Amino acid sequence: MPDPSSTPTWIRIANHLLSAEINPHGAELSSLKDADGHELMTNADPRWWSGRAPLLFPVVGKPANETIRVDGRDYPMKQHGFARRRDFAVIEAAPTRAVFALGDDAETRASYPFAFGLEVAFALDGATLDIGVTVRNPGDAPLPASFGFHPAFAWPLPYGAPREDHRVTFADDEPAALRVLNGDGQVSDEARKSPLDGCTLHLSDEMFARDALIWDRVRSQSVRYGADTGPALEIAFPDTPMLGIWSKPGAPFVCVEPWHGIADPAGYAGEYRDKPGVFEVAPGAEKRVAMSVTLAA
Template identity: 65%
Template sequence: MAEPIRIGNDRLSAAIDPLGAELSHLWDADGRELMTDADPAFWTGRAPILFPIVGRANGDVLRIDGADYSMPKHGFARRSLFEVVTAEEARAVFALVDSDATRAAYPFAFRLEVTFRIEGATLLTEVAIENRGCGAMPAQFGFHPAFAWPLPYGRDRAAHRILFEADEPGDLRAITPEGFIAPEDRPTPLDGRVLRLRDALFDDDALVWDPVRSQRLRYGAPDGPQLDIAFPATPRLGIWTKPGARFVCVEPWHGIADPAGYAGDFRDKPGVFEIAPGDAKRVSMSVTLVP
């Protein structure tokens, strides 16, 4: 097992596991944990990288150009060992390149590079998905970080809420028990721009904004330290936990699970982008601890 890579400064520090290039810890200046406790009674994930799909494919199969490929939920990157390209005091870079194993599930030549950088009280994560093949490469990508709920500042769990940057009119996507996008929507639980967190919100899986207008959220109790979470140019957002768990996931997505019953080509699925040969798609998110 590869050792986690630690980065940080006098205001924030982090540990990243080369398995999945997964952010496993985020600590404030006093060493208080801002991420999930990963209690196995609920979910052992911490912040998996979702690539080359987000959510589930129907039958766990991708249909690409007339061939079928087995693909697990959220893709294979989260279970893949990344190369540690750079490990500096406040910056680390990880890379995953296609192999025989990845091409058996996803027949494309790619390089997935994930950079973690701490500046002041901000952790910035930057991703570059490079197409090294000769044809257009379809893909999806998502972040899935799980933050402590409650945050470690003595405020009650019930006091925590998420404040959206913009108005988010309209209903949300609903998810079937099997994990697919349902044909019907679900009513929004927002009170203005505020999502008041409570377990019952997640009885039927994640809350899914498709599209999301906001590119920034504020999470925490309003009278205590909070997290400012930014995700520029991201079209969709999921918020999820398991009732009773001590985390809440804020998940900016460039993709979405299959609609229930979808049987078309992966290239034509809602939420798929294509990268031209020799080009790269770049996505990012940042987390800032606000006093």
């Protein structure tokens, strides 16, 4: 068991419509409540999954053999990277805004041999929580990276509609087939027929029996999650070309995961910087990746 005295205190931000709490360990959004105190996120019951909204950096998904190759050398890298397991510095803690930062050190360079800066800003604006992530390159060579969001929202939402009435509605048509993970967590060559009914994904436990639903070429930049009755969540992701939706059969949450990165293709043995979804940040430059969650009537 972790020592409670060493557990970082969650940072709370709030306005008249929403409150959010962020754990500096991983800069993880850990609670999002409406004005009446209804929790909109997972309860992190470890019977299902103990995560809440981990930030995925510098990889999304599981690298083959849990390694990445940089300039011909292999480095150990766990699924979804190391940022979710690191304590971030609290740069700002204002009533409606909080900012967290992580930089490279000897431990990160042992698995990811690059100088980097990762800043995460949370801000409330009315009924919207904005999350802005900035990846900075303080080095003198291009910085390869991937980044993903992994928030787990309550399923059902706390407004009385039954679980089976919940759906995810995409902003645009999504005709492309989905990708499939194999038993080792890599992306297989298999294509999965889209389960959408028009623009609507009718959530069911059965659709997650084979792990996540993965759109590796998503057209939409937003989705709406909820039921026909009661408030819903509008989730916008303008900077990420991929999307995962994941749960476990019977679990009280569903994850809507905007990604700029993806698990390794099955059998991939190439350079990290060449794998699908990896972007590069020029020396002295930065890249911003944002998402927002709006509580909508």
